[in-house]
Amino acid sequence: MKILITGGAGFIGSHLCDSLLELNHNIVVVDNLILGKLENINHLIGTNRFRFIEEDLLNLDKLKEIFKENSFEMVYHLAANSDIQKGGKDPEVDYNLTFKTTFNVLQCMKEFNVKKLFFASTSAIYGETSELLTENFGPLNPVSNYGAGKLASEAFISAFSATYNIQTWITRFPNVVGERFTHGVIYDFIHKLKSNPLELTVLGNGEQNKPYLYVKDLIEGILFVYNNSHEQFNVYNLGSYTRTKVKEIAQMVIDEMGLNATINYTGGDRGWVGDVPEFKYDLTKINRLGWEAKTNSNDSVRIAIQKALGE
Amino acid sequence: MKILITGGAGFIGSHLCDSLLELNHNIVVVDNLILGKLENINHLIGTNRFRFIEEDLLNLDKLKEIFKENSFEMVYHLAANSDIQKGGKDPEVDYNLTFKTTFNVLQCMKEFNVKKLFFASTSAIYGETSELLTENFGPLNPVSNYGAGKLASEAFISAFSATYNIQTWITRFPNVVGERFTHGVIYDFIHKLKSNPLELTVLGNGEQNKPYLYVKDLIEGILFVYNNSHEQFNVYNLGSYTRTKVKEIAQMVIDEMGLNATINYTGGDRGWVGDVPEFKYDLTKINRLGWEAKTNSNDSVRIAIQKALGE
Numbered sequence: 001m002k003i004l005i006t007g008g009a010g011f012i013g014s015h016l017c018d019s020l021l022e023l024n025h026n027i028v029v030v031d032n033l034i035l036g037k038l039e040n041i042n043h044l045i046g047t048n049r050f051r052f053i054e055e056d057l058l059n060l061d062k063l064k065e066i067f068k069e070n071s072f073e074m075v076y077h078l079a080a081n082s083d084i085q086k087g088g089k090d091p092e093v094d095y096n097l098t099f100k101t102t103f104n105v106l107q108c109m110k111e112f113n114v115k116k117l118f119f120a121s122t123s124a125i126y127g128e129t130s131e132l133l134t135e136n137f138g139p140l141n142p143v144s145n146y147g148a149g150k151l152a153s154e155a156f157i158s159a160f161s162a163t164y165n166i167q168t169w170i171t172r173f174p175n176v177v178g179e180r181f182t183h184g185v186i187y188d189f190i191h192k193l194k195s196n197p198l199e200l201t202v203l204g205n206g207e208q209n210k211p212y213l214y215v216k217d218l219i220e221g222i223l224f225v226y227n228n229s230h231e232q233f234n235v236y237n238l239g240s241y242t243r244t245k246v247k248e249i250a251q252m253v254i255d256e257m258g259l260n261a262t263i264n265y266t267g268g269d270r271g272w273v274g275d276v277p278e279f280k281y282d283l284t285k286i287n288r289l290g291w292e293a294k295t296n297s298n299d300s301v302r303i304a305i306q307k308a309l310g311e
Numbered sequence: 312m313k314i315l316i317t318g319g320a321g322f323i324g325s326h327l328c329d330s331l332l333e334l335n336h337n338i339v340v341v342d343n344l345i346l347g348k349l350e351n352i353n354h355l356i357g358t359n360r361f362r363f364i365e366e367d368l369l370n371l372d373k374l375k376e377i378f379k380e381n382s383f384e385m386v387y388h389l390a391a392n393s394d395i396q397k398g399g400k401d402p403e404v405d406y407n408l409t410f411k412t413t414f415n416v417l418q419c420m421k422e423f424n425v426k427k428l429f430f431a432s433t434s435a436i437y438g439e440t441s442e443l444l445t446e447n448f449g450p451l452n453p454v455s456n457y458g459a460g461k462l463a464s465e466a467f468i469s470a471f472s473a474t475y476n477i478q479t480w481i482t483r484f485p486n487v488v489g490e491r492f493t494h495g496v497i498y499d500f501i502h503k504l505k506s507n508p509l510e511l512t513v514l515g516n517g518e519q520n521k522p523y524l525y526v527k528d529l530i531e532g533i534l535f536v537y538n539n540s541h542e543q544f545n546v547y548n549l550g551s552y553t554r555t556k557v558k559e560i561a562q563m564v565i566d567e568m569g570l571n572a573t574i575n576y577t578g579g580d581r582g583w584v585g586d587v588p589e590f591k592y593d594l595t596k597i598n599r600l601g602w603e604a605k606t607n608s609n610d611s612v613r614i615a616i617q618k619a620l621g622e
Contacts, residue, residue, distance in 0.1 A: 088474055091414075091417070091418060091421070091467070091470075091471070092418075095414055095467075099463070103402075103406055106402070107402060107403075110402070125466075127469065127473075128473075135450060136449045136450045137449045137450075138447045138448045138449025138450065138451060139446060139447045139448075139449065139546065140449065140451055140466070140469075141469040141473075141544065142466055142469050142470050142473075143469070143470060143473035143474065144470055144473075144474065145467070145470045145471075145474065147466075147470060148466040148467040148469060148470035148471075149466075149467075151462070151463070151466035152410070152462070152463030152466045152467065155436075155451070155453055155458075155459040155460075155462035155463045155466065156402070156406075156456070156459040156460075156463065158438065158451075158452040158453050158454070158459060159402075159453050159454060159455055159456045159458060159459035160402070160456075160459075162438075162439075162452075162453075162454035162455075162584075163399055163454065163455065163456065163584055233452065235450065273473075273474055
């Protein structure tokens with residue numbers, strides 16, 4: 001299949017490129033390299049069935065040219081802002097990078113008659129709730145602009161799917177960790193400890209408790225959903241029932257770095273405005289489809305730390 | 312209170328102006344007069360405590376000037392596309408008029424520190440389902456770009472409310488009818504019968520069955536919610552349990568016009584792509600708050616027909 005992967009030079013997108021190339025698809029990556037990095041896809045550039053185009057999805061005219069030149073059969077739309085705190089400071093970030101990119105992709109799919117879409121969504125659309133989150137959970141009251149940008153994207157995807165007959169697969173990610181990540185709690189802790197190996201300041205009280213999913217499990221889950229769910233509009237939570245507390249992550253990073261740092265907590269139940277201190281996915285739907293994550297949350301975190309440290 | 316009403320020259324907005332002026336508020340209306348009409352507010356122009364500014368909310372610089380000049384205490388944001396079929400033909404319509412207007416209003420509220428927002432939402436965010444629709448219903452899978460634009464708006468409103476501390480009242484309207492309406496099934500039937508009094512063609516099989524709410528009841532409901540619900544984020548379905556079938560509306564229009572037209576149905580369970588053939592609100596929440604519509608669905612339809620015919 002000829003596939004467009006938006007954000008294909010990013011953390012998750014580049015792993016998806018690897019897997020879809022292994023499955024013999026033809027891949028075109030469009031990425032503006034603001035968050036994505038050439039080093040994530042350098043090993044693919046120049047190989048058969050892979051093409052990289054440095055372009056911004058916000059440039060609709062250029063995007064239309066790309067759709068016109070290539071007869072895509074499917075789009076995996078992963079391009080988005082992924083820094084929730086940054087979006088909290090400036091709503092334009094998620095408006096443009098998380099939502100407007102989606103709308104532009106949808107407009108091109110409509111115009112150039114592309115009938116299959118995968119969309120990378122997130123637990124952040126559910127907002128802050130201690131309830132078990134099924135795919136049918138409501139109300140959807142996101143507390144971050146990032147979550148809003150993803151929910152707004154899902155809204156227009158739903159309407160386009162129904163109105164213009166686009167078959168759609170949406171998976172809602174938890175925290176994803178592993179090779180090539182560019183931010184997040186593990187990344188932050190490593191950087192803080194590199195500049196001060198004696199002391200680690202943790203935002204919040206360390207009790208935030210969330211599932212972390214290893215990126216290679218996530219990619220496997222995405223492809224499993226695509227291959228096994230055949231409705232017009234398919235939505236799945238991806239994750240595991242296991243969770244890891246921020247204070248456990250802090251200790252794991254310190255251990256893996258061979259340090260003996262003291263941990264200071266800034267206090268409060270969350271790291272920043274828009275942070276959701278804990279959430280729990282109901283994974284009945286994806287488990288019934290026949291998939292579960294191979295790696296539990298703690299192991300995912302540890303693998304990610306080790307990979308980041310180059311072990 | 313000094314209040315901005317966006318879309319205040321429109322069908323519903325102009326009725327809201329009337330009611331809020333009666334309550335002695337200071338009103339500024341911003342409307343681009345694309346859907347709104349001067350004749351809806353002509354009786355208010357020149358009166359105390361009312362100012363009309365013809366401007367497009369998509370012009371963010373101008374909107375910021377208006378916020379800067381006026382120290383608004385609250386915004387009633389009603390500006391939106393209201394023609395669902397038009398939005399189905401061109402997704403830019405709902406992207407710009409229904410969603411981008413909301414985002415611009417939110418950005419101005421954040422910048423100019425306005426802490427109270429009312430938003431006019433819709434049953435269309437729920438998508439197509441025969442289930443009883445509570446405010447917490449999920450999943451939210453809109454089937455029209457109009458519904459998507461409203462859900463995308465709610466998503467960013469939720470995030471702005473949580474992140475920048477904006478107290479919010481959202482009411483989700485059913486079909487609203489009455490004086491000053493500019494489109495919709497009653498409007499269409501009257502115009503069709505004026506051009507051909509012998510025959511009325513009805514899109515679909517006429518069995519579409521929905522609640523119609525009289526605009527004056529709606530305005531009363533909006534103000535009731537604002538006055539009686541005091542959470543940070545307040546969401547209510549507004550409507551009545553009574554419903555009216557499209558074929559009943561057709562007959563009422565023919566009767567009120569004193570005609571003896573035959574009705575032809577184009578067939579199919581819906582009028583157009585994106586139409587939702589029936590929905591049922593659960594009104595427990597608004598009823599418990601102490602409000603219910605004075606006028607039932609059939610009477611609302613009949614009043615609207617009579618007003619449209621100038622009776």
